[in-house]
Amino acid sequence: MTAKLSLRGVRKSFGEAEVIRGVDLDVGKGEMVCLIGASGSGKSTLLRCINLLEPVDDGAIWLDGEDIAEPGRDPRPVRERIGIVFQSYNLFPHMTAEENVMLAPRRIRGKTKAALAPVVERLFTRFGLSDRMQHYPDQLSGGQQQRVAIIRALAMEPEIMLFDEITSALDPELVGEVLDVLRQLHAEGMTMILATHEMGFARELADKICFLDGGRILEQGPPSELFADPREERTRAFLSRVL
Amino acid sequence: MADTGLTQARRVAGAPTRRAAYEARIRRRSNLIAAASTAAVMLAVVVLVPLAPGWEAVQRSFFNGRVFVETFPGLLEAFLLDVAIFAWCAPSIALVGLVIALCRDVRAPALFPLRAFGAVFTDIFRGLPVILVIYLIGFGVPGLGLPRPWNSPYLWGSLALILVYSAYVAEVIRSGIDSIHQSQRSAAASLGLSEADTMRYVVLPQALRNVVPANMNLLIALQKDVALLSFIGPVEIFRQAGVYKSLMANFTPYVGAAVIFLAITIPATRYADYLMARQQRRRR
Numbered sequence: 001m002t003a004k005l006s007l008r009g010v011r012k013s014f015g016e017a018e019v020i021r022g023v024d025l026d027v028g029k030g031e032m033v034c035l036i037g038a039s040g041s042g043k044s045t046l047l048r049c050i051n052l053l054e055p056v057d058d059g060a061i062w063l064d065g066e067d068i069a070e071p072g073r074d075p076r077p078v079r080e081r082i083g084i085v086f087q088s089y090n091l092f093p094h095m096t097a098e099e100n101v102m103l104a105p106r107r108i109r110g111k112t113k114a115a116l117a118p119v120v121e122r123l124f125t126r127f128g129l130s131d132r133m134q135h136y137p138d139q140l141s142g143g144q145q146q147r148v149a150i151i152r153a154l155a156m157e158p159e160i161m162l163f164d165e166i167t168s169a170l171d172p173e174l175v176g177e178v179l180d181v182l183r184q185l186h187a188e189g190m191t192m193i194l195a196t197h198e199m200g201f202a203r204e205l206a207d208k209i210c211f212l213d214g215g216r217i218l219e220q221g222p223p224s225e226l227f228a229d230p231r232e233e234r235t236r237a238f239l240s241r242v243l
Numbered sequence: 244m245a246d247t248g249l250t251q252a253r254r255v256a257g258a259p260t261r262r263a264a265y266e267a268r269i270r271r272r273s274n275l276i277a278a279a280s281t282a283a284v285m286l287a288v289v290v291l292v293p294l295a296p297g298w299e300a301v302q303r304s305f306f307n308g309r310v311f312v313e314t315f316p317g318l319l320e321a322f323l324l325d326v327a328i329f330a331w332c333a334p335s336i337a338l339v340g341l342v343i344a345l346c347r348d349v350r351a352p353a354l355f356p357l358r359a360f361g362a363v364f365t366d367i368f369r370g371l372p373v374i375l376v377i378y379l380i381g382f383g384v385p386g387l388g389l390p391r392p393w394n395s396p397y398l399w400g401s402l403a404l405i406l407v408y409s410a411y412v413a414e415v416i417r418s419g420i421d422s423i424h425q426s427q428r429s430a431a432a433s434l435g436l437s438e439a440d441t442m443r444y445v446v447l448p449q450a451l452r453n454v455v456p457a458n459m460n461l462l463i464a465l466q467k468d469v470a471l472l473s474f475i476g477p478v479e480i481f482r483q484a485g486v487y488k489s490l491m492a493n494f495t496p497y498v499g500a501a502v503i504f505l506a507i508t509i510p511a512t513r514y515a516d517y518l519m520a521r522q523q524r525r526r527r
Binding site for chain 1: 426427429430431432433434435436437440444445448449452
């Protein structure tokens with residue numbers, strides 16, 4: 001099967017520091033891939049590269065057989081197809097939850113508020129937030145804000161969703177409600193890549209786990225293998241620290 | 244002793260807490276001290292100033308009640324011109340300032356001239372005394388021999404004010420734009436929004452709200468600097484006060500003008516302070 005998304009030899013440096021040092025990765029349609037590894041191992045940067053928020057220095061990123069990492073390409077059409085949700089939500093504080101969600105479809109797809117209203121309302125209802133649409137971000141809890149951020153990305157109807165440690169900033173009792181959303185998306189067949197520290201969640205749902213270390217994928221495989229019997233000593237050491 | 248401690252701890256519902264009682268005591272004391280010290284200073288001023296040898300003369304020429312009453316209505320009328328000049332300058336300044344700020348933020352290479360223009364504009368007009376710009380433009384441009392109404396000092400004087408204040412407003416707005424965290428731009432970009440849409444819908448609305456207090460201060464400064472236009476002709480309040488001074492050989496009209504300015508600027512300053520304080524509270 002050809003992969004939905006394939007990375008080949010992707011590299012990225014910030015000044016002198018090479019943060020991503022040649023990453024190969026294949027993600028099939030409907031798969032959930034979890035990136036694990038210590039902070040600074042390059043998980044976030046890798047996600048930002050896939051969504052072209054950071055231009056990659058070298059290597060190729062194939063999306064449906066098209067190299068989106070080609071220098072000079074307009075990144076915007078790609079960003080419409082690959083959504084990303086950040087650890088710190090990054091909602092627009094001066095807009096209500098509904099306005100946050102509607103902005104991109106209105107400006108980019110040229111849709112009217114009236115045309116969007118039923119779609120957006122369905123999204124809010126689906127994720128249990130139908131009574132929070134008119135609230136501003138600072139009137140919502142962290143878990144609610146993060147779910148709005150997910151809805152905002154989904155409103156562009158992306159083919160792939162990236163999640164950058166989206167539960168790391170949440171109080172423990174709010175983590176569950178956000179993970180439930182991911183569970184739901186996975187069940188609906190969304191292609192997803194997560195950078196995460198939620199090992200239990202990764203073990204339960206991921207199709208593939210990638211252990212990043214120093215900007216490389218040191219080891220990858222299905223959770224049953226990688227968690228139970230890691231080949232690499234560093235993977236073993238990392239897992240023994242976090243499990 | 245232990246007994247009093249217990250009674251205090253078990254206070255009746257509705258009674259002030261220990262902390263509230265303590266703070267009320269402190270507040271009463273502070274108010275008392277402030278009142279006493281203010282009274283002492285006032286007393287000293289009232290008693291000491293009239294003892295100065297020139298007090299009689301100063302009182303006659305600056306605080307002449309008759310002259311004040313006679314000239315005040317005329318001054319008030321002349322002040323309307325200041326208000327009018329302010330009223331047409333302020334919106335233009337807001338608009339030009341915003342445009343200049345946006346010029347300085349463009350990144351496309353083709354628009355580099357705009358960016359350079361923005362930088363040169365702010366450098367020049369922030370670097371010159373207001374009065375100098377008013378002289379150069381207010382006397383210089385009509386000197387070209389333009390026909391009426393294009394030789395009006397109102398027009399060119401106002402333009403001078405607009406140019407200078409736009410430069411300041413542009414810098415304030417730009418600092419507001421810079422204050423919006425990069426993650427907001429990232430979030431907008433990740434949705435596929437263009438840079439222009441990101442600026443218009445995400446960055447600017449937040450930036451402008453953040454700089455309202457700073458711009459209020461500029462408005463107050465503008466309100467006063469309108470009087471500088473009197474140097475190139477318009478008979479506004481400062482000039483009118485000068486006319487009265489010559490007519491009556493008395494400085495009281497200037498005091499009258501000062502009273503009128505303060506009547507506007509003090510409430511405006513207080514309002515700006517209030518906005519600033521409210522914003523500080525919100526940030527916390």
